[in-house]
Amino acid sequence: MRLILVGFGVVARSLTDILTVRKQELLERYGMHPRVVAIVDKGGSVLNPKGLDLDEVRRVKSEFGTVAETPEYGSKRTSAVAIIDEVDAEVVVEATPTNLETGEPGMTHIETALKAGRHVVTVNKGPLALALPALMEMAAYNCAYLRFSGTVGGGTPILDFGRKCLTSDKILSIEGILNGTTNYMLTEMDKLGLTFEEALKAAQEKGYAEANPALDVDGWDAAAKVTIMANWLTGREITLKDVSVKGIRDVKPADLKNAAKQGGAVKLIGRIGDGEDDISVAPTLVKRDDPICIGGTLNAVRFHSEFAGNEIIIGKGAGGPETASAVLRDLLEIRERMSVN
Amino acid sequence: MRLILVGFGVVARSLTDILTVRKQELLERYGMHPRVVAIVDKGGSVLNPKGLDLDEVRRVKSEFGTVAETPEYGSKRTSAVAIIDEVDAEVVVEATPTNLETGEPGMTHIETALKAGRHVVTVNKGPLALALPALMEMAAYNCAYLRFSGTVGGGTPILDFGRKCLTSDKILSIEGILNGTTNYMLTEMDKLGLTFEEALKAAQEKGYAEANPALDVDGWDAAAKVTIMANWLTGREITLKDVSVKGIRDVKPADLKNAAKQGGAVKLIGRIGDGEDDISVAPTLVKRDDPICIGGTLNAVRFHSEFAGNEIIIGKGAGGPETASAVLRDLLEIRERMSVN
Numbered sequence: 007m008r009l010i011l012v013g014f015g016v017v018a019r020s021l022t023d024i025l026t027v028r029k030q031e032l033l034e035r036y037g038m039h040p041r042v043v044a045i046v047d048k049g050g051s052v053l054n055p056k057g058l059d060l061d062e063v064r065r066v067k068s069e070f071g072t073v074a075e076t077p078e079y080g081s082k083r084t085s086a087v088a089i090i091d092e093v094d095a096e097v098v099v100e101a102t103p104t105n106l107e108t109g110e111p112g113m114t115h116i117e118t119a120l121k122a123g124r125h126v127v128t129v130n131k132g133p134l135a136l137a138l139p140a141l142m143e144m145a146a147y148n149c150a151y152l153r154f155s156g157t158v159g160g161g162t163p164i165l166d167f168g169r170k171c172l173t174s175d176k177i178l179s180i181e182g183i184l185n186g187t188t189n190y191m192l193t194e195m196d197k198l199g200l201t202f203e204e205a206l207k208a209a210q211e212k213g214y215a216e217a218n219p220a221l222d223v224d225g226w227d228a229a230a231k232v233t234i235m236a237n238w239l240t241g242r243e244i245t246l247k248d249v250s251v252k253g254i255r256d257v258k259p260a261d262l263k264n265a266a267k268q269g270g271a272v273k274l275i276g277r278i279g280d281g282e283d284d285i286s287v288a289p290t291l292v293k294r295d296d297p298i299c300i301g302g303t304l305n306a307v308r309f310h311s312e313f314a315g316n317e318i319i320i321g322k323g324a325g326g327p328e329t330a331s332a333v334l335r336d337l338l339e340i341r342e343r344m345s346v347n
Numbered sequence: 348m349r350l351i352l353v354g355f356g357v358v359a360r361s362l363t364d365i366l367t368v369r370k371q372e373l374l375e376r377y378g379m380h381p382r383v384v385a386i387v388d389k390g391g392s393v394l395n396p397k398g399l400d401l402d403e404v405r406r407v408k409s410e411f412g413t414v415a416e417t418p419e420y421g422s423k424r425t426s427a428v429a430i431i432d433e434v435d436a437e438v439v440v441e442a443t444p445t446n447l448e449t450g451e452p453g454m455t456h457i458e459t460a461l462k463a464g465r466h467v468v469t470v471n472k473g474p475l476a477l478a479l480p481a482l483m484e485m486a487a488y489n490c491a492y493l494r495f496s497g498t499v500g501g502g503t504p505i506l507d508f509g510r511k512c513l514t515s516d517k518i519l520s521i522e523g524i525l526n527g528t529t530n531y532m533l534t535e536m537d538k539l540g541l542t543f544e545e546a547l548k549a550a551q552e553k554g555y556a557e558a559n560p561a562l563d564v565d566g567w568d569a570a571a572k573v574t575i576m577a578n579w580l581t582g583r584e585i586t587l588k589d590v591s592v593k594g595i596r597d598v599k600p601a602d603l604k605n606a607a608k609q610g611g612a613v614k615l616i617g618r619i620g621d622g623e624d625d626i627s628v629a630p631t632l633v634k635r636d637d638p639i640c641i642g643g644t645l646n647a648v649r650f651h652s653e654f655a656g657n658e659i660i661i662g663k664g665a666g667g668p669e670t671a672s673a674v675l676r677d678l679l680e681i682r683e684r685m686s687v688n
């Protein structure tokens with residue numbers, strides 16, 4: 007299985023780590039022999055049809071900030087589109103940063119790969135939140151698989167759980183905490199009586215929140231995940247604009263005190279209800295004895311299914327190695343499906 | 348897909364409910380057309396190679412207490428072994444009561460079915476706890492599938508989660524609350540200061556505990572589940588005797604008070620650790636802010652995996668319709684595998 011990695015940030019680098027460490031085991035246990043034949047980052051690219059030396063590429067990346075400086079195979083050429091189109095490979099791993107306004111550059115990368123008949127594994131929520139129904143159709147039309155386990159829950163297999171473990175059942179509704187940053191902030195506000203601004207500063211100091219925290223605190227990251235779950239797990243064909251979104255900027259210490267008085271806490275809950283339009287992200291009162299009322303940066307999702315009842319899955323929602331393990335899961339699934347056909 | 352149901356208690360009856368209600372959907376969505384051709388209970392059997400009228404059989408069972416009274420196709424013949432051996436069917440659903448001393452009569456039913464080349468779906472923990480390694484070998488030898496999703500967590504897909512969602516990872520350890528009855532009792536002892544005896548009485552009044560509660564309170568039910576998980580999810584070949592088992596009989600109100608002082612609660616925890624022999628069930632102090640520290644009759648299991656980190660799954664651990672949904676999940680998996688080969 008030949009791979010092109012587009013974007014070489016924390017997740018993609020962790021993936022190359024895992025592929026190196028588990029090389030022998032992947033071969034023995036799954037008959038999988040992955041070769042990374044191209045990597046593109048902002049500064050350029052590196053290309054070797056026989057498979058790159060991943061240790062060397064990682065070393066170059068950490069020393070020079072770009073894979074372009076790799077001796078022999080490195081190049082300043084930065085056209086990911088051309089590389090996706092021209093380099094022979096079965097799978098493109100798209101791991102550029104999420105952009106929820108245009109979906110770019112991930113959108114173009116994914117479309118190019120699918121049109122070239124390449125399978126795609128992505129951890130980029132942007133293109134999916136903006137156009138998942140169209141991308142799924144494009145994948146089906148080109149007989150390619152599009153997989154994105156790492157976009158919801160990081161390494162926690164929330165999408166796989168819904169899809170594989172509840173296949174024989176019918177998911178009636180889904181709700182949960184999908185954003186670790188805001189959950190950390192709300193937990194701190196609750197415990198220490200902080201204001202929104204103080205909690206944001208604390209999250210930024212801990213490295214949980216970006217300098218521009220809008221994606222998290224205004225609810226858009228959670229809304230992107232809700233969009234992906236609604237498409238993948240409930241068969242709805244929706245995009246980000248179909249989600250009613252409210253972030254946590256207006257949550258006051260007094261709201262948390264009121265919630266506490268009622269035996270609960272305020273959590274940013276993403277929800278896919280029974281009704282066609284009942285899809286939202288909003289601060290919500292959750293009872294403390296509800297198992298999804300978790301603290302810190304964890305994610306927690308409850309599936310309400312017709313026959314098996316309520317099921318909850320809790321795990322870390324982010325992290326490089328964790329998310330990379332989700333990418334590997336997708337690659338293995340694609341490999342298995344390729345070998346069946 | 349032709350089915351023989353052995354045992355016609357709550358779970359098997361719920362299964363026939365689901366098969367009736369979802370008949371059309373199973374055909375359209377999965378191409379599955381299940382026909383129950385035989386049912387055996389303690390009083391006799393009912394047999395129709397063309398497929399039984401499940402509504403009628405359920406009605407007869409609830410009126411007369413046995414399917415033997417079904418007009419036309421009913422019979423006082425009670426030899427499940429002969430029926431498993433002689434009646435043409437692809438799958439035997441074994442749903443007789445759990446016996447952790449001899450595994451019977453389930454053990455003989457399962458062995459007979461596998462030797463006849465029939466796939467087996469069981470919700471009976473007895474044979475699995477006593478002989479899972481041997482039964483797996485027997486299934487492989489006879490090219491038959493042996494599945495048992497419903498034995499751990501009821502409808503909550505704990506085994507499937509471990510197997511399907513963490514395939515690409517390596518499970519390092521597993522721990523959790525696996526028995527709803529004892530969890531209810533410990534929750535009540537903690538909340539209301541009850542003694543063990545008082546909590547047992549409360550659980551019996553609620554219908555959570557059997558007249559003979561030994562299986563639950565002495566930890567054997569949890570130990571059977573631990574045995575099944577160790578075999579299925581961590582590749583160990585163990586049986587019930589390899590588990591160190593301690594129940595909750597000796598838990599005193601003072602222990603719970605001490606635990607509370609340390610910010611925790613006492614829970615009956617089943618555990619599969621890193622070491623070969625580190626497999627146990629015992630009352631254990633769990634911190635209150637640990638997501639597996641749940642109350643009531645719920646089950647909660649934490650998987651610690653090498654790459655994806657800690658993942659927790661929480662759900663109802665029992666219930667007729669829930670467990671029947673796990674049986675259906677197994678049937679669908681078998682159907683899918685049959686069609687691939």
